[in-house]
Amino acid sequence: MRxxxxxxxxxxxxxxxLDLAVLAVLHTEDGYGYDVLRRLRSxxxxxxxxxxxxxxxxxxxxxxxxxxxxxxSDEGPHRKYYALNKAGRDQLAHSAKVWxxxxxxxxxxxxxxxxxA
Amino acid sequence: MTTxxxxxxxxxxxxxxxxxxxxxxxxxxxxxxxxxxPEHIAEVAASDPQPLADRLGSPVSFAAETRSAAGLPAAxxxxxxxxxxxxxxxxxxxxxxxVAANAGLGRLLGYERATLAGxxxxxxxxxxxxxxxxxxxxxxxGAISPGALSYAASPGFFxxxxxxxxxxxxxxxxxxxxxxxxxxxxxxxALGWVVDAFVAVAIxxxxxxxxxxx
Numbered sequence: 001m002r003x004x005x006x007x008x009x010x011x012x013x014x015x016x017x018l019d020l021a022v023l024a025v026l027h028t029e030d031g032y033g034y035d036v037l038r039r040l041r042s043x044x045x046x047x048x049x050x051x052x053x054x055x056x057x058x059x060x061x062x063x064x065x066x067x068x069x070x071x072x073s074d075e076g077p078h079r080k081y082y083a084l085n086k087a088g089r090d091q092l093a094h095s096a097k098v099w100x101x102x103x104x105x106x107x108x109x110x111x112x113x114x115x116x117a
Numbered sequence: 118m119t120t121x122x123x124x125x126x127x128x129x130x131x132x133x134x135x136x137x138x139x140x141x142x143x144x145x146x147x148x149x150x151x152x153x154x155p156e157h158i159a160e161v162a163a164s165d166p167q168p169l170a171d172r173l174g175s176p177v178s179f180a181a182e183t184r185s186a187a188g189l190p191a192a193x194x195x196x197x198x199x200x201x202x203x204x205x206x207x208x209x210x211x212x213x214x215x216v217a218a219n220a221g222l223g224r225l226l227g228y229e230r231a232t233l234a235g236x237x238x239x240x241x242x243x244x245x246x247x248x249x250x251x252x253x254x255x256x257x258x259g260a261i262s263p264g265a266l267s268y269a270a271s272p273g274f275f276x277x278x279x280x281x282x283x284x285x286x287x288x289x290x291x292x293x294x295x296x297x298x299x300x301x302x303x304x305x306x307a308l309g310w311v312v313d314a315f316v317a318v319a320i321x322x323x324x325x326x327x328x329x330x331x
Binding site: 034055080 | 153157173182188
């Protein structure tokens with residue numbers, strides 16, 4: 001999108017932190033794809049798309065930071081649950097540290113005199 | 118067809134569309150990527166009553182987003198229309214050659230590209246083709262029936278010596294006017310091509326006559 005005034009686009013921001021968000025959700029509790037999406041949305045990431053979450057889960061799984069197991073269900077389809085393994089927990093810890101430091105830097109920039117909204 | 122069947126068919130169609138848009142991926146990668154997509158889409162269909170495409174976007178855009186989130190390369194551009202890659206690479210070479218020639222000839226003419234010299238030269242061509250076309254028509258008229266022109270110019274009507282310059286002037290004006298209109302009017306453009314073809318024949322004929330005269 002081209003315009004002379006560019007406001008920050010949450011979908012662009014989300015791209016950089018979706019891995020971290022998915023890892024955090026799965027750290028709280030194992031989940032299947034649709035469930036992960038729903039939890040991200042109810043946490044406030046309204047703009048997160050089905051395809052982004054699905055693709056991210058598949059990539060994290062391929063990268064070896066997630067494990068999967070299938071849970072049969074009486075009504076409806078069997079569900080494949082994703083869970084963090086050791087590598088996943090390490091990645092979460094490391095990424096969380098990077099995010100906190102980044103976020104603190106942005107916060108302090110935005111609290112400089114004159115910037116506060 | 119029941120609503121449930123219709124929904125299942127919608128899911129199947131959607132999945133087929135996504136799969137088709139990812140068909141360029143190596144089979145193993147494709148299967149790994151799509152492994153639990155049927156389950157995911159079925160969940161969406163079961164819990165969200167709106168049409169799948171309203172929520173998920175088109176299968177093609179869903180595939181593109183999945184691909185990008187999964188860190189896979191974007192879909193290659195659609196294959197060229199030429200039947201073989203050999204032909205298309207030949208076409209590529211010819212195109213590159215044409216671009217280079219365009220640039221080289223353009224420098225010679227003092228333009229960035231030779232094709233840029235075309236538009237400013239157009240009015241000159243319109244004028245030239247009008248003069249040539251009218252001149253040739255006069256020549257033909259004279260050659261077919263030598264008496265016709267002098268008859269038209271016969272007593273009190275026209276001075277005979279006025280016929281040629283007036284015809285040439287009319288040709289130049291009409292041709293220039295046609296050229297100007299043809300910039301925006303497709304009918305005039307088609308007519309302009311007919312005139313161009315006519316004048317091309319005239320030029321060839323004139324060259325032929327000159328050659329014979331030598």
